Amino acid sequence: MTSAVFVLVAAAIFGLGVHGLLVSAHIMRKLLALNLMLSALFLLLIVVPATIDGRPDPVPQALVLTGIVIAVSTTAFALALMVRLFRKQGHASIHPDIDPRLLGRKAPSKANKTAQGDDR
Numbered sequence: 001m002t003s004a005v006f007v008l009v010a011a012a013i014f015g016l017g018v019h020g021l022l023v024s025a026h027i028m029r030k031l032l033a034l035n036l037m038l039s040a041l042f043l044l045l046i047v048v049p050a051t052i053d054g055r056p057d058p059v060p061q062a063l064v065l066t067g068i069v070i071a072v073s074t075t076a077f078a079l080a081l082m083v084r085l086f087r088k089q090g091h092a093s094i095h096p097d098i099d100p101r102l103l104g105r106k107a108p109s110k111a112n113k114t115a116q117g118d119d120r
Contacts, residue, residue, distance in 0.1 A: 006047040014040035027082045027092045031075060038071050 020033030049057040
């Protein structure tokens with residue numbers, strides 16, 4: 001396969017990641033979209049330098065290996081934050097104004113809001 005195919009595949013994967021990042025409101029889907037974008041970047045960093053002189057270059061390979069380690073640790077940290085957010089709020093979505101009925105819960109009544117001291 002030529003390197004142009006790999007570049008097109010990387011562009012398609014990166015495009016899927018951008019789409020997932022912009023469309024989804026759930027943090028887990030955004031995290032997966034970021035990981036897709038990183039995978040496309042890693043693919044480009046491996047393919048493009050190898051096409052210049054025909055043999056693999058060790059510097060981009062070392063950068064990709066370091067990037068994979070950083071991506072895994074960042075993903076683990078983001079997942080821990082997402083679990084904490086879910087335990088605190090009951091949902092893992094970024095938009096705070098989401099309707100509770102969409103989450104399968106009852107909307108708080110007016111009397112319940114005033115009893116809790118929330119009089120917005």
